[in-house]
Amino acid sequence: MHFVEDDGSKKYRTDYNSHGSAGHRKEEFYGKELILADRETVEQEADSILKEADVCDVAFLVVGDPFGATTHSDLVLRAVKLGIPYRVIHNASIMNAVGCCGLQLYNFGETVSIVFWTDAWKPESFFDKIKKNRQNGMHTLCLLDIKVKEQSLENLMKGRKIYEPPRYMSVNQAAEQLLTIIKNRRLQGEEPEITENTICVGLARVGAPDQKIASGTLHQMSTVELGGPLHSMIVTGSMHPLELEMLKLFSVDSCSNSENNAFKRTA
Amino acid sequence: MHFVEDDGSKKYRTDYNSHGSAGHRKEEFYGKELILADRETVEQEADSILKEADVCDVAFLVVGDPFGATTHSDLVLRAVKLGIPYRVIHNASIMNAVGCCGLQLYNFGETVSIVFWTDAWKPESFFDKIKKNRQNGMHTLCLLDIKVKEQSLENLMKGRKIYEPPRYMSVNQAAEQLLTIIKNRRLQGEEPEITENTICVGLARVGAPDQKIASGTLHQMSTVELGGPLHSMIVTGSMHPLELEMLKLFSVDSCSNSENNAFKRTA
Numbered sequence: 001m002h003f004v005e006d007d008g009s010k011k012y013r014t015d016y017n018s019h020g021s022a023g024h025r026k027e028e029f030y031g032k033e034l035i036l037a038d039r040e041t042v043e044q045e046a047d048s049i050l051k052e053a054d055v056c057d058v059a060f061l062v063v064g065d066p067f068g069a070t071t072h073s074d075l076v077l078r079a080v081k082l083g084i085p086y087r088v089i090h091n092a093s094i095m096n097a098v099g100c101c102g103l104q105l106y107n108f109g110e111t112v113s114i115v116f117w118t119d120a121w122k123p124e125s126f127f128d129k130i131k132k133n134r135q136n137g138m139h140t141l142c143l144l145d146i147k148v149k150e151q152s153l154e155n156l157m158k159g160r161k162i163y164e165p166p167r168y169m170s171v172n173q174a175a176e177q178l179l180t181i182i183k184n185r186r187l188q189g190e191e192p193e194i195t196e197n198t199i200c201v202g203l204a205r206v207g208a209p210d211q212k213i214a215s216g217t218l219h220q221m222s223t224v225e226l227g228g229p230l231h232s233m234i235v236t237g238s239m240h241p242l243e244l245e246m247l248k249l250f251s252v253d254s255c256s257n258s259e260n261n262a263f264k265r266t267a
Numbered sequence: 268m269h270f271v272e273d274d275g276s277k278k279y280r281t282d283y284n285s286h287g288s289a290g291h292r293k294e295e296f297y298g299k300e301l302i303l304a305d306r307e308t309v310e311q312e313a314d315s316i317l318k319e320a321d322v323c324d325v326a327f328l329v330v331g332d333p334f335g336a337t338t339h340s341d342l343v344l345r346a347v348k349l350g351i352p353y354r355v356i357h358n359a360s361i362m363n364a365v366g367c368c369g370l371q372l373y374n375f376g377e378t379v380s381i382v383f384w385t386d387a388w389k390p391e392s393f394f395d396k397i398k399k400n401r402q403n404g405m406h407t408l409c410l411l412d413i414k415v416k417e418q419s420l421e422n423l424m425k426g427r428k429i430y431e432p433p434r435y436m437s438v439n440q441a442a443e444q445l446l447t448i449i450k451n452r453r454l455q456g457e458e459p460e461i462t463e464n465t466i467c468v469g470l471a472r473v474g475a476p477d478q479k480i481a482s483g484t485l486h487q488m489s490t491v492e493l494g495g496p497l498h499s500m501i502v503t504g505s506m507h508p509l510e511l512e513m514l515k516l517f518s519v520d521s522c523s524n525s526e527n528n529a530f531k532r533t534a
Contacts, residue, residue, distance in 0.1 A: 065359065065363040065364070065366055065372070066366070067363075067366025067367060067369075067371075067372065068363075068366065068372060070371065070507075070509055073369055073371075073509055073510075073513050074509065076369075076513070076516075077509075077512055077513065077516075080516055088367050089474075090359035090363070090364040090367070090473075090474050091359050092332065092357035092358050092359055092360075092363075093359075093363045093372075095362065095363045095372050096332040096334075096335075096357070096359075096360045096362045096363045097332065097357040099332055099333070099334025099335065100334060100355050100357070102334075102340055102343075104334075104337065104340075105332070105334065105335060105360075105362050105378070106377070106378050106380075107377075108377070108378075109376060109377055110373070110374075110375070110376055110403070110405055111372070111373050111375075113373075132403070136377070136399070138377055206357075207356075207357050240337075242337055242340055242341065242344075243340075245344055246340050246343070246344065249343075249344075249347055
């Protein structure tokens with residue numbers, strides 16, 4: 001059992017935690033057919049993937065680092081229980097590639113996930129984690145929600161395997177949700193640690209040739225144009241002068257000397 | 268200017284934040300001579316590296332992710348100021364590869380560095396950061412000190428460029444320092460959050476074919492045999508059952524059902 005790119009004779013590919021658009025190019029690269037394994041396959045048919053491992057090498061390709069998802073730990077545990085040797089080949093992931101915006105990896109606190117709000121469910125728990133990080137002077141990497149192969153409530157109830165189109169949260173949407181929470185907190189009499197003017201970084205398609213990075217206030221993040229998925233956002237904590245200088249390279253403010261420059265106002 | 272593996276016609280290689288032993292294999296792989304750039308070269312002669320970028324492509328290879336070190340942000344800033352386009356190719360780094368031990372990356376707090384103590388300088392600040400992470404239920408990745416091209420005080424004072432042999436902190440040494448701090452704190456009347464029995468993970472040569480992972484108590488980490496550098500250590504916070512199950516795969520306890528098993532005692 002191999003995790004990620006190797007010469008196994010049977011290859012599974014997954015992209016349920018990301019936005020995999022490179023399937024065809026990968027098949028060309030490996031010169032072999034890849035079997036697309038969606039979350040259902042990996043979670044519910046893990047043993048059938050592993051069953052083949054006694055007759056041939058099985059490789060399991062993922063986007064990002066293989067241990068970003070608990071699902072893959074589960075696969076390792078199953079392999080070990082079945083006496084199947086495994087090997088991991090690591091890869092860059094958003095967890096370290098965010099360093100490209102200039103914020104130091106050592107200055108990040110706990111990573112949070114920002115989920116899509118629904119009419120009935122508007123959790124704010126991620127906000128409190130970001131607040132805590134910022135109180136400790138730490139930056140927060142916010143991973144933004146992905147909805148792939150989701151069923152509508154109606155289709156789920158009726159047991160129809162009809163899936164909604166995939167949705168990827170944008171930096172704009174994440175910023176909007178944070179701004180709403182800030183308003184809510186103010187109504188509750190709290191003056192939150194994080195405001196419209198807190199310096200944030202929006203990142204899109206990190207590592208791809210068309211990656212985009214934009215730094216500015218949280219308010220600016222709600223309208224910044226970053227293009228297609230995947231997006232991530234960082235809420236900064238305390239900044240070292242070198243970090244600040246790097247962030248200025250990606251400032252959304254056209255005029256970096258203006259009095260309205262986000263970095264002058266709030267840094 | 269390229270960061271990391273590309274087809275630039277001039278290639279610099281650095282390993283001052285790691286333990287680069289693959290220089291020759293790399294030259295074979297790229298079919299080109301690599302110029303070894305030590306910390307001095309990169310920090311003091313950065314502009315001479317960049318100067319060549321107008322006549323040829325310059326590639327700069329690093330171990331781990333390029334933005335693990337502030338030195339590389341500085342190089343980017345210099346390139347931008349000189350109008351030199353740059354491109355980053357990301358790579359796995361210990362910051363995400365630690366996931367191979369089974370602890371979830373999302374459950375890590377701030378990363379700390381444990382430095383070599385000297386007779387005169389025994390800082391304990393990293394201990395307080397680990398404590399804070401653990402109080403928040405988070406794991407702590409401890410990066411262990413590296414001393415490469417260090418001069419003795421005598422040679423430094425006399426201006427002699429004679430360097431001490433490189434030193435890499437082992438998990439044993441890091442654990443010993445933490446155990447000493449715990450003793451100190453007890454003498455001061457504090458009952459520290461982290462004790463001899465706190466579950467830790469020792470990692471050696473992560474990603475290499477001979478990588479080693481060992482989980483057990485902090486006390487066990489002070490004697491565990493992990494072989495040559497580089498080492499890292501994790502002090503765990505609260506553990507999810509799946510994380511615990513993964514850690515058991517790497518338990519130093521020979522008899523995992525014994526009453527003395529670290530995971531039974533303190534998990």
